[in-house]
Amino acid sequence: MDDISYKTYKNLIDEHILDFLPEIxxxxxxLYDAMKYSLTAGGKRLRPILLLASCEFVGGDIGTAIPYACAMEYIHTYSLIHDDLPAMDDDELRRGLPTNHMVYGEAMAIxxxxxxxxxxxxxxxxxxxLYxxxxxxxxxxxxxIYEISKGAxxxxxxxxQVADMEAENKQCSKEMLDYIHFNKTAALIAASVRAGAYLGGATEKQLRDLTGYAENLGLAFQIADDILDVCGDEQEMGKKAGNDEKKHKATYPCLYSLEECKAYLKDLTETAMSFLECYYDEAEFFNTFAEEMVARGK
Amino acid sequence: MDDISYKTYKNLIDEHILDFLPEIxxxxxxLYDAMKYSLTAGGKRLRPILLLASCEFVGGDIGTAIPYACAMEYIHTYSLIHDDLPAMDDDELRRGLPTNHMVYGEAMAIxxxxxxxxxxxxxxxxxxxLYxxxxxxxxxxxxxIYEISKGAxxxxxxxxQVADMEAENKQCSKEMLDYIHFNKTAALIAASVRAGAYLGGATEKQLRDLTGYAENLGLAFQIADDILDVCGDEQEMGKKAGNDEKKHKATYPCLYSLEECKAYLKDLTETAMSFLECYYDEAEFFNTFAEEMVARGK
Known part of the structure; x- marks a missing residue:
């Protein structure tokens, strides 16, 4: 994505990502080193970027939203560290680097x-x-903050995460798969957008539209991830492909053909964007963001 | 402890302990079952009791403090579940019952x-x-809520927890041991008391005095625990004695004789109580509470 605001948001997050950890x-x-390791291991910062973008979209001051954006990334990063643990997904690599427990040991990673x-x-x-x-x-x-606590x-x-784990090695219905993906991924993405909207002083309508956008975007994001796991480039992903299948994870590609998955992804992305149609050019950032989602899963 | 207010507080917590979990x-x-299992496994509810007592001591309405008291127990319970994990203390028994991961597996316990x-x-x-x-x-x-987040x-x-883990199998100084015990135990106990005081509308003096009480009580509590681990009754503790020594944990009984530990415990308890002397009978609950601490380690 070469949109200028994407870079601006990402730079802001990268610059401040360690600022809101307590003085240790x-x-x-x-402990500080282990937290810093995962916080600075090359994340795309999608959730905090969405939080800032959403705050700015409704006319808020993104400078004052930075603590919340970074907190969102702390929550996302904790979930990855725990998810990678041997008792969970048992992953050794994340974004091309050894996972937290591979470097600091299991206890420190917890x-x-x-x-x-x-x-x-x-x-x-x-x-x-301060307020x-x-x-x-x-x-x-x-x-x-309530939105964020609910989403997390x-x-x-x-x-x-629980439903995802319990669905391993089982035949999974579309309904269950939607539940897993909605909660595992879309909930926190929607929380990011809603939190940003609240911080920026959104109207009820703006909040509703942004929520519709984010929930569909979140599902699209997870499906793109599932597709990538089947046919993505390992170098680009920074982790091994075929992981989901090896672990008998419940994913869309287990239930549908790749073509059907791609059609569903396109459909979700268009639905996401439709929620912001009435804002025309003002929603350009969110449209570009959503299009990038489809491109990942192509 | 047969103080009537202790029972009143404890009953309130036991009655409401599941009320503030989200509707799952x-x-x-x-997930709900696993959380419920550990929340209802016979905890003494010391931290939430102290929160309610502190709120009432400064003239607050304990009914409105219950969500915070229960939240404090959720935090304490999460810390026990993670602490018992195979990668951490690897305990199979807690309060006479199998630990969470023994029942629900490691991933679900995390x-x-x-x-x-x-x-x-x-x-x-x-x-x-609501406010x-x-x-x-x-x-x-x-x-x-800020006090609670800092203490946790x-x-x-x-x-x-981190310092405790890193001190295993090492010679540990008194300074380091105090640091471990202060953070591992006293910080959350002090946070309970301070949170209760804030909720009840404490004056600056009340807050200072209650903090002094709680910090010393928290250290006393951990030392009593260390002593119990050396010479306590397994049946009464609900877990095996001699655990700390087996795991080469940094404890006071490794550094000092049992007599010295008991003297330190008595000293800390008296210091704790001295902070509330100026309140005479009004501090009776806190004095009884502290005396019970010494009695445990006797």
Missing amino acids: DHKSIT LAGDGLLTSAFEAMNKDML LDDSVKLKRRIRA GCRGMVAG | DHKSIT LAGDGLLTSAFEAMNKDML LDDSVKLKRRIRA GCRGMVAG
């Missing part, structure tokens, strides 16, 4: 994940202390 | 811990939505 005592410096998740909430709660006397901005922040939790990402 | 879809019901930690913040954030138009109560809640995180409990 040298006695537990390995704690680095726990530390990142807690730091995400600590950072957002700390930010709220104790501005009730409008405070309310926006409380709503944003037992009605969102964690639920998706 | 039947597709991820195992996710149950993640789910509990996220649910704690989700519950507290959701509660804040959007009451700026006094809202500020108290924001301060309480990388400058608190997680830092303590």
